[in-house]
Amino acid sequence: MELGFTHHQSAHCENGVASNLLKHNGFDISEPMIFGIGSGLFFVYIPFLKVNHAPAISYRPMPGTIFNKAAKRLGFKVKRVKFSNPKAAEKALDENLKNNIPTGLQVGVYGLTYFPDEYRFHFNAHNCVVYGKTETDYLVSDPVMQHVTTLTHKDMEKVRFAKGAFAPRGQMYYPVSIPKASDLPQAIIRGIKETARDMLAPVPIVGVKGIRTVAKLIPKWAAKHGPKVTNHYLAQIVRMQEEIGTGGGGFRFIYAAFLQEAAVILKNDELKSLSLEMTKIGDLWRDFAVNASRVYKNRSSQTDVYNTLSKEMLHIADLEEEFFKKLKKAIA
Amino acid sequence: MKKNEVPQDEGNLSKSNMKELVYATDENGNYTTELSSGWEPKTIALSNSLEDINERVAEALAKVKAGQASPIVYFMELNKMDMNILAGYVEMWKWRIKKHFKPKVFKGLSDRVLQRYADAFGISVLELKNFKPE
Structure with a gap:
C-alpha cells in the first residue's frame, strides 16, 4: 500500500x-x-543533563513544540x-x-x-x-x-x-x-514575539544569557577538566550547532530566510534588513565552528585559545542581544 | 552564507552519497537552498566524538580483561550508550545496573535478567555470558 x-x-x-x-x-x-x-530559534544550556558525556546545549526548543506552536498560530x-x-x-x-x-x-x-x-x-x-x-x-x-x-x-x-x-x-x-485561510501576518508576529522574548529572557541558561554563560564556561572547563575534556565539549557544541538539521549556523540561516519571507508578507522593510543582520550573525557562528575545530584538531593546550573562543562567543551574544531588541521593536 | 560559499568538502555524508540541505543567499541577497556534501569543521567534530567513543570502548575492554568490569560495561560503550539510556532499554534502576557492572555480581545473574541486557545490545544471552576479550 x-x-x-x-x-x-x-x-x-x-x-x-x-x-x-x-x-x-x-x-x-x-x-x-x-x-x-513556531518560534524555532532558541538557545538553552542544561548543565545537569549530559548528552554523549558532554553538557547538553541546544539551539532549538523541546521536540514537538515548533509544530505545535505553528499549528496553534495558523489555526490547524x-x-x-x-x-x-x-x-x-x-x-x-x-x-x-x-x-x-x-x-x-x-x-x-x-x-x-x-x-x-x-x-x-x-x-x-x-x-x-x-x-x-x-x-x-x-x-x-x-x-x-x-x-x-x-x-x-x-x-x-x-x-x-x-x-x-x-x-x-x-x-x-x-x-x-486544516483552515481554508490563516491569518498569516498575525501568526508571524506572534512567532517573532515569543522568540524575541525567549532570547532576551532574564534566565542565565536561556537565550542570549545562556550563550554568555556557556562562553564564560569554556576557559573554566579548560582550567578544571583539561584540554581533552574541553575539546570534547567544544566538539559537542559545534555538532549541536551545525549537524544535519540546523541548516547551518545553529538555525540562524533558516531564521534569516523566515525574516525575509516575513518582510514581504508584513510589508516591513525593517525585517528585511534584520534578515541580513541575522545572516551575518549566522556567519559568525560558522566562524566560531571553524575556530573551535582548529583548537580540538591541533589539540593545542594553551589557555589562550579557550579565552579567544570565549570572547568570540561573547561577541556573538552581544550582537544577538542587540538584534533581538531591534526585532522586538520592528514588529511592535 | 552565500550560495557559492556553501562548503562541498569530503565528509561523513559524502561517503554514503548523501547531501544535506542548507539555507544560503543568492547573488541578489535572497534566500534559497543548496545541498552540501560536507564541511570540514563538522567532520572534525564528529570524528572527535567517534574517537571519544572508541577510547571508551577500548578502556571498557581493558577493564573487562583485567577482571574489573563485567561485559555489560563493554557492550554498553560499544552501543554508544550511557547508564541513562541503558536503564531505559533494560527497564532497571541505575543503581541496580551499577551492581551488574561488577564481574562477581554479573556471574550470578539469571538468564532472565541477562536476556534484557542481551536484547538491549542486540546479541544473544550466550554471547553476553561467554564474552571473552582477546
Whole structure:
C-alpha cells in the first residue's frame, strides 16, 4: 500500500515533516515559515543533563513544540498519540495508512538503518513521515534525506520505541483539521514575539544569557577538566550547532530566510534588513565552528585559545542581544 | 552564507552519497537552498566524538580483561550508550545496573535478567555470558 505523498528535502526534520504534511493537505507553507511561526530559534544550556558525556546545549526548543506552536498560530489541529504497547502503536499506524493519512512519527536515530553509521547516535527527537507499507517494509519520507527510503517492520518498532532522553514512546501525529485561510501576518508576529522574548529572557541558561554563560564556561572547563575534556565539549557544541538539521549556523540561516519571507508578507522593510543582520550573525557562528575545530584538531593546550573562543562567543551574544531588541521593536 | 560559499568538502555524508540541505543567499541577497556534501569543521567534530567513543570502548575492554568490569560495561560503550539510556532499554534502576557492572555480581545473574541486557545490545544471552576479550 502506498499513499501519494510528495517528499521535499528540508534542513530540519521537525519543520520538514510539518511543512510536508501541510503541503500534502493543500496548505502550502515553507520550512522557514513553520520554523519562524513556531518560534524555532532558541538557545538553552542544561548543565545537569549530559548528552554523549558532554553538557547538553541546544539551539532549538523541546521536540514537538515548533509544530505545535505553528499549528496553534495558523489555526490547524494536530492529533498526537503516544503508546505504551508496540503492537498497539503498529496497529494505529497501519490504520492511518489504510485511511489514507500520511503520518508523522517521532523516532530514535540510533536504529535508522538508512543513516550512515557515523550519524547513528542515541538521539530520540528525530521526525519522519510514513506514507505506505509493503509486506516487509514501511515507506518513509525522512525530510533530511534527499529521497524517500524504507525501514523494515522490525526496525520501525525499534526506532519508535527507542529509549533514553525524549523517548518517543511510539508517538505519531498528523493534522486533523486544516483552515481554508490563516491569518498569516498575525501568526508571524506572534512567532517573532515569543522568540524575541525567549532570547532576551532574564534566565542565565536561556537565550542570549545562556550563550554568555556557556562562553564564560569554556576557559573554566579548560582550567578544571583539561584540554581533552574541553575539546570534547567544544566538539559537542559545534555538532549541536551545525549537524544535519540546523541548516547551518545553529538555525540562524533558516531564521534569516523566515525574516525575509516575513518582510514581504508584513510589508516591513525593517525585517528585511534584520534578515541580513541575522545572516551575518549566522556567519559568525560558522566562524566560531571553524575556530573551535582548529583548537580540538591541533589539540593545542594553551589557555589562550579557550579565552579567544570565549570572547568570540561573547561577541556573538552581544550582537544577538542587540538584534533581538531591534526585532522586538520592528514588529511592535 | 552565500550560495557559492556553501562548503562541498569530503565528509561523513559524502561517503554514503548523501547531501544535506542548507539555507544560503543568492547573488541578489535572497534566500534559497543548496545541498552540501560536507564541511570540514563538522567532520572534525564528529570524528572527535567517534574517537571519544572508541577510547571508551577500548578502556571498557581493558577493564573487562583485567577482571574489573563485567561485559555489560563493554557492550554498553560499544552501543554508544550511557547508564541513562541503558536503564531505559533494560527497564532497571541505575543503581541496580551499577551492581551488574561488577564481574562477581554479573556471574550470578539469571538468564532472565541477562536476556534484557542481551536484547538491549542486540546479541544473544550466550554471547553476553561467554564474552571473552582477546
